[in-house]
Amino acid sequence: MHAQPHDKGVSVTDINDLVDLDKGSLKGHMFTDEDIYQQELDKVWRRAWCFLAHDSMIPKKGDFLQNFIGEDPVLIVRQKDGSVKAFLNQCRHRGMRICRVDQGAAKAFTCSFHGWSYGLDGSLIQVPREGDAYPDDFDKANYPARPIPRLTNYKGFWFGTWDEEAPEFEEYLGSAKYYLDGYIDRWDGGMEPIAFHKWTLPNNWKFMAEQPTSDMQHSEITHVSAGQVLNKGSDAADRTLRGDNPTGRQFFSDYGHGGAWYGEKGSEVPNTGQAMQKWEAQPEIAEQIAKRLGDNREIRGHLNIWPTFMVLGNYTIRVTHPRGPGHQEIWAWTFVPKDADDATKDSIRRDVMRTFTPGGMFEGDDALNWEEMQEVLHGRIARDSGFTYQMTGAPIQWDEGPYPGGSTKHVFSDNAAINMYSNYVDMMNAENWDELKQLREKHRMGKSN
């Protein structure tokens, strides 16, 4: 529906010509150029750890979920022995999608083109006419669905990468582990998703990735109308508690992750719905959290694990998928503590639905911004003028108090965005993970090595 002519206006292939992080400037080309996009699929999406599924989405043997790594469709499947395997959702015969539904339960996956059939582990188990039309030395073992070679289960969340040389997931997280755990490792009973929304937006994927990584400040302006009607008389957090001149902190990690929250240590203002706050204030739950996290860890505003695993304090947990330089899909789950009472779970579900889903009163305004930014970039001059990342007034601190890694003593800062794009440029330049690690060490911000 939306006019989106293929962008062939300018032939630019070198990311280094488009980014000047010392001057805090990014050129619009990097959000429109098809050559850059093809490089991203190879150098970012093939190398990064990407979110695949949560344990509770595929509880029983044969349960599966279709997801994507970049533009590659993958199937994540619960095996007979309770383990999980994941593989490319592409038939090794003629390349058809093996499985054409979003989720379900299966005993095997049979391609609906010529009938090649794959087991739950992705191995090729049946080829029609194998006996009479194929040569004797044809061996099915040579044609499994392509497995994702590296999988890890991080506290119930499955991540995978195509890159055999990628560091272990916890090393990839780096200092972000402390902050991610502050959202997902609070409760003994773990988490479960109770709602799901999927939609498509006409904008480059990086516009959105940047937001939970680094951009809390847009909320004051973009979301002013939602705050006016939801601060009172809704399930949402009361955002007026942040004050007119909010304090807070923003963190960033070596491999591009970032996030931020409101308030000073000990008087934080979490971006968490009222029911969740009340449920967590119960002594036995508060005790659980303190025991699991070891400190009074309240860091819940927003967070992104590079490239696009996003968590907001109200517990929308989502992943986005690039769809060419000018489009993306958002896949967003609403998570709740498994042990919470039904009323608390339902309040969290309603809060997320009414704020951060396609009909959500915050989300709809974000979509408009990103669409307009992408639209303006049809202009030759617009693509060449730089975007500005100069909100770096507050200093970067390292390992400050309980906060590991680099962080900024302000909830509003471009530091985490600059770090995100610094990691992005290094990924685009590095030939392999060894080189990337060296580049990241060299480009660590605000710290003399």
Place this chain on the structure above:
Amino acid sequence: MTDNVTNLLAAVDPADERAITRFLFEEVQVLDDWQFAKWLDFFHDDTMYWAPTQTDRYPRERAKRISAFGTSVYFEENKVQLKQRVDRLLTDQAWGEAPPSRARHLVSNVRVSAGEAEGEFAVKSNFLAYRSMGQRSQDMITGERSDKIVRAPESEWGYLIKERRILFDMAGLLIKNLTIFY
């Protein structure tokens, strides 16, 4: 899946059928004219306005395709909550709709059946909502409304919407947001 064919034996007085059809046409006109405060007057004080999501499933799991009330929904609004959405649009700072989009709702296939109680009607209709924004942006979404409409002498139109379920036909939405009403 519930059987979507309405029961002809439950057909109602043609006068009600005509009046309710007109009621639905007036309602979308008010929407397209951005008279959202007036639009709320079409709803019963005890209304429920909701919209399930859909996923692609195997034919054998088709029953799971449409999400249930209280699970994955785009809307689940009582009248107070619906009013919050309206109030937001009327702040003139709801940037997704400021400047306002130009929308046109087409409502068709209206089928009015008797409801569960006297003075209550089960009304099915289909809709197509086209939206134009700015110079180049346009989108469109279709779906089915299942309304519970009650006779209400206190209403300007003689009827009120007690419940509306909106079933969008897209599984993953291909429009950027649902900032207007359906």
